[in-house]
Amino acid sequence: MSVIVEADPTRAETLRSALGPGVPVLGSIDDLRRHLDAHPGEDAVVLGPSVDQESAFVLSDAMRIARPSLGIVLVRRRIDTPLLVDALRAGVREVVEERNLAGVNDAVKRVRDVAAAMRQRSNHGDGEESGRGVVVTVFSAKGGCGKTTLASNLAASLADGGRREVCLVDLDLNFGDVAIVLQLFPAHTLADAVPLMENLDLPAVAALLTPHSPGLSALVAPVEPGSAETVPASLITTIIGLLREQFAYVVIDTPPAFTDHVLAAFDQSELIALLATLDIPALKNLKLTLETLDLLNYPRERLRVVLNRADSKVGLALSEVEKTLKVPIALHIPSSRAVPASINRGVPILLDDPNHPVSLAIRQFGEEHVLPLTRAGSEPIPSNLRADRRGLLRRRSKA
Numbered sequence: 001m002s003v004i005v006e007a008d009p010t011r012a013e014t015l016r017s018a019l020g021p022g023v024p025v026l027g028s029i030d031d032l033r034r035h036l037d038a039h040p041g042e043d044a045v046v047l048g049p050s051v052d053q054e055s056a057f058v059l060s061d062a063m064r065i066a067r068p069s070l071g072i073v074l075v076r077r078r079i080d081t082p083l084l085v086d087a088l089r090a091g092v093r094e095v096v097e098e099r100n101l102a103g104v105n106d107a108v109k110r111v112r113d114v115a116a117a118m119r120q121r122s123n124h125g126d127g128e129e130s131g132r133g134v135v136v137t138v139f140s141a142k143g144g145c146g147k148t149t150l151a152s153n154l155a156a157s158l159a160d161g162g163r164r165e166v167c168l169v170d171l172d173l174n175f176g177d178v179a180i181v182l183q184l185f186p187a188h189t190l191a192d193a194v195p196l197m198e199n200l201d202l203p204a205v206a207a208l209l210t211p212h213s214p215g216l217s218a219l220v221a222p223v224e225p226g227s228a229e230t231v232p233a234s235l236i237t238t239i240i241g242l243l244r245e246q247f248a249y250v251v252i253d254t255p256p257a258f259t260d261h262v263l264a265a266f267d268q269s270e271l272i273a274l275l276a277t278l279d280i281p282a283l284k285n286l287k288l289t290l291e292t293l294d295l296l297n298y299p300r301e302r303l304r305v306v307l308n309r310a311d312s313k314v315g316l317a318l319s320e321v322e323k324t325l326k327v328p329i330a331l332h333i334p335s336s337r338a339v340p341a342s343i344n345r346g347v348p349i350l351l352d353d354p355n356h357p358v359s360l361a362i363r364q365f366g367e368e369h370v371l372p373l374t375r376a377g378s379e380p381i382p383s384n385l386r387a388d389r390r391g392l393l394r395r396r397s398k399a
Contacts, residue, residue: 006048071111162214173228176221183346
């Protein structure tokens with residue numbers, strides 16, 4: 001359910017026309033507080049242009065603790081960066097211009113989706129996802145291997161049409177493609193978390209997410225050039241920790257480099273999927289990746305090697321690849337022209353064609369290697385080891 005707070009009758013009717021005739025309109029914040037006390041199932045509150053900004057922030061800050069699933073949508077005549085920063089700090093989920101009625105409707109839909117996800121997670125669904133969420137990071141030291149394709153389809157598979165709540169995080173801060181691959185039009189990105197670092201909490205992170213399909217949301221990479229430089233690795237650790245409190249699974253897409261952000265994700269991951277293709281440069285980089293992770297003391301039992309386009313006829317035998325790498329290959333993803341076609345349509349192939357061999361392979365990987373982690377579980381890499389391992393990596397790169 002939704003409710004509008006707006007004292008001006010003309011503006012109130014304009015907002016109601018965007019949301020539907022059945023949405024109640026209240027004249028003040030005090031009326032809203034009484035309404036919320038009487039209606040505990042309320043999902044979204046739209047605060048109109050005449051609502052005092054400071055009063056709106058006080059309300060939102062209180063609700064983020066008292067009713068974290070309640071989404072506040074603030075409608076303003078004009079929007080600037082200071083307003084957005086202050087609103088996010090106060091826990092406001094969305095800020096929309098008064099003239100953008102379609103945007104108001106979309107914002108309400110987004111906050112209601114988040115509210116539904118938070119309620120489902122708090123109830124633990126069928127009991128399968130209770131406790132700490134599982135973090136899976138997809139990595140390859142070579143670009144072009146299909147990390148984003150694997151990450152997005154694995155996330156869709158784990159969501160299983162809304163049976164589980166899954167968040168896909170795009171950690172490729174400079175060249176992330178999750179938004180494009182999923183055909184998302186995000187209102188916020190990971191960069192919007194930077195001004196909130198000191199007061200970041202679950203409702204604030206939830207406000208940055210973009211819903212995709214039942215059970216699946218995404219935290220997309222920054223779109224502005226240079227934004228990646230403003231995101232500290234410590235913020236990534238905080239965000240992942242908050243997301244795993246709310247979601248059954250957090251799937252992380254990464255850039256092809258051992259950055260501090262990637263190491264922060266590795267530290268929090270129960271499983272790291274290492275991706276390669278059947279060509280010498282990719283396999284060489286995979287071997288170096290395994291050696292580097294050994295050097296940094298990441299447990300081998302958390303690593304899974306995934307071979308993409310594994311049926312390519314390029315003169316390399318899979319048995320020889322496993323012998324060279326000295327690790328088994330956990331997943332063979334076949335080649336298919338349907339994969340780039342699905343990317344161009346903005347729909348993961350697992351959702352577009354669930355019975356496609358690529359879809360079946362990724363679903364099997366999730367069932368065999370990811371779902372059991374909800375029962376077995378594992379702790380993040382101890383924090384007292386992180387600095388030592390990163391220092392070792394830096395010294396090795398300079399050698």
